[in-house]
Amino acid sequence: MTSAIPARPVSPDLEQDTTPGVGPGGPSDKKAAAQYSDRVRAERRLGWMLAGPAFIVMLAVTLYPILQAIYESLFQFRLTAPGEREFIGLGNYLVILTDNVWWKDLGVTLLITVITVAIELVLGFALALVMHKALKAVRGPLRTAILVPYGIITVVSAFAWFYAFDINSGYVNSWFAWLPGIDSDLNWFAQGPTALFVIMASEIWKTTPFISLLLLAGLAQVPDELTEAAKVDGATWWEQMRKVIIPNMKAAIMVAVLFRALDAFRIFDNVFIMTNGAYGTEVLSLLAYRQSISRLEIGLGSAVSVLLFLCVLIICFIAIKLFKVDLAGAQGGK
Amino acid sequence: MPTRKRNSARNRSRAGTVASVLAGTLLMSGCGPADGTETLTWYINPDAGGQADIAERCTEEAGGAYRIETSLLPSDAASQREQLARRLAAGDSSLDIMSLDPPFIPELAEPGFLAPVPDDVAESTTQNVVEGALAGATWKDELVTIPFWANTQILWYRKSVAEAAGLDMSKPVTWDQLMDVAAEQDKYLGVQGAQAESMTVWVNALVESGGESIIVDPEAPSDEIELALQSPAGLEAARIVSTIGKDGLGGPGLATQNENTSMINFQGDNGSFMVNWPFVWPATNGAVEAGTLDAGLIEDIGWGLYPQVAEGEDSAPPLGGINLGVGAASDNPELAYEAIECIVSPENQAEYFVTNGNPPANTEAYEDPKIEEAFPMADTIRQSLEQSAPRPQTPFYNEVSTGIQQTWAPPASVDPEGTPEESTEFIISVLRGEQLL
Incomplete structure (x- = not known):
């Protein structure tokens, strides 16, 4: 898991790369290359040979479908009417962006993203602290136990949550009947708010471990000397947290938030299994699925997918530019 | 250096073995016995x-x-x-x-x-x-295509409930009678109110029983399709669905109830009348044999033709x-x-x-x-099959059906006057490519 947070670069060529003006592809690239020693050049070649196949596979399985989807999104094209394919430019986008359904689904998706990520961040941080502070003897089993939900296939966990809350087979209604608003007649999946509650609870239960592991890695990178110095200066626990620990792991927190936000924004399995988008729980991925897979409207579906992709890019942009998330140097103190 | 070379040679031969095993598996799964069949x-x-x-x-x-x-x-x-x-x-x-x-x-x-x-x-x-x-x-x-088997929904009922209500089950009954009995006996009517294909099955049967078809001309191209949901039969269908939903006659689980869950409710203490496919019979018998249901239940189950919308007019059961x-x-x-x-x-x-x-x-x-x-x-x-009516036959069935599901479920939100119109407008604009589904 910690591989998501690479260690500080130490190899000599990388150090050289970060000097101004000699970035790869820059105007002075050629001149810089001439300065490299044989060893550096050999290492670079090895690097390309190692990464090359993966790079080509990535191009084939991600770039090609993305370009294909952009191309298809300009047509009115139904899979079961191949003869009626017609170029309509941005017509599909116009239909989607002027339709309430798109904006409603975008709202539901954003709501799920914001709420789940916020709660996961708080819970994940608490779990990371527990794991960080746990005695050596229980550390291994504890980390494993916390990771279990993340290891379960989403469809399986979605079914488990569905059956737990289902009005016919579920036990939640009888166990929690003492809470106001819950009784044996509550049909959780019959209206948006309660259905979204179950979907989000399941999502939070399942992915909090992921965020807590990222945060644990961040916690481990806060130098002990700093916390010790703060303690000596008489800082309370809260002050240590606020002034020393959190600022020092800001990069780790931002990476965790970005990764989870992107994941949560593309939520599909939980909604598909529990409500199939019924009663105001439809999310954008499901909308794309409904157009391309159920309706076989390849053009319209591709346009929804392209818009979904643009939304993800915007989230990345906001995180990286506005919040200055540094994906490469996600360790404390940067 | 020599060690590394040997290692890489060994790795290569190992990779070769893996590749040939893989290729062998693929070949084996690809072709059956070569006997010319x-x-x-x-x-x-x-x-x-x-x-x-x-x-x-x-x-x-x-x-x-x-x-x-x-x-x-x-x-x-x-x-x-x-x-x-x-x-x-x-x-x-x-x-x-x-x-x-x-x-x-x-x-x-x-x-x-x-x-x-x-x-x-x-x-x-x-x-x-x-x-x-x-x-x-x-x-x-x-x-x-070639017909293989044909399915139809019939009315299943608990004899004890019909008896208590004094309903004569020897002749066809109407939806209104069933709704009255369910309300009076405080039992659940078994219908399928989930936002799923079963909703279209129900609405179609109600409209067909009222003498109309959801699509006026099924062979029309997508932008010329006309719907009959706003006809008197469509309005009557909306009234029935809405009453069952709003009066809670289908029980608290109605909005997510499909064929299977309605059967489970029918087998329970609140069961009264249910429209459902014949799988109910072997499933219930199987559950009794397995001991999960009381043996007396089988004796209490009766059956008849799909309920009528208007008294005296043959119903058109789902097909x-x-x-x-x-x-x-x-x-x-x-x-x-x-x-x-x-x-x-x-x-x-x-x-x-x-x-x-x-x-x-x-x-x-x-x-x-x-x-x-x-x-x-x-x-x-067999008689139900003879009387039955198919769902709309159109290349755009998925759009029509999903459109009905999205506007007619949950039953409690159906407005007897507004829903047929809303449903029609929604489906028509989806078919014309002006709206998402």
């Missing part, structure tokens, strides 16, 4: 093993002319359609025989995805087939079932149709009914004495 693939919907049995029987009877292998499709009709439509559009030659849900047939027939039915096969397999099933197998006056089609890209369409002739024989249909609970499309099969024994309601089912 043609293999036909039959894509089946999940059942209790009946289609696999028939495939085996027909393979034996063929005496080496062909061998039928079954391949399982997803469990719900919508996912089956998704998989078949994409494979057909891609020209998959493995689609020799397909078990198809009738509402989706026009969509596959219109672009020519189905191989034409040879005249002799059409003649031999359509004798004595119930009218509704035959209509479902036809597109633009041409037989495009389902499975037809068999052959993919246009199949390598062996003639052989596939030969196999289909074997599969749909009245003996196989009767056997399939007895073992799997799926009623024959061929009336001749009902003569089999085994059927009367296993399904005491076989006569009711």
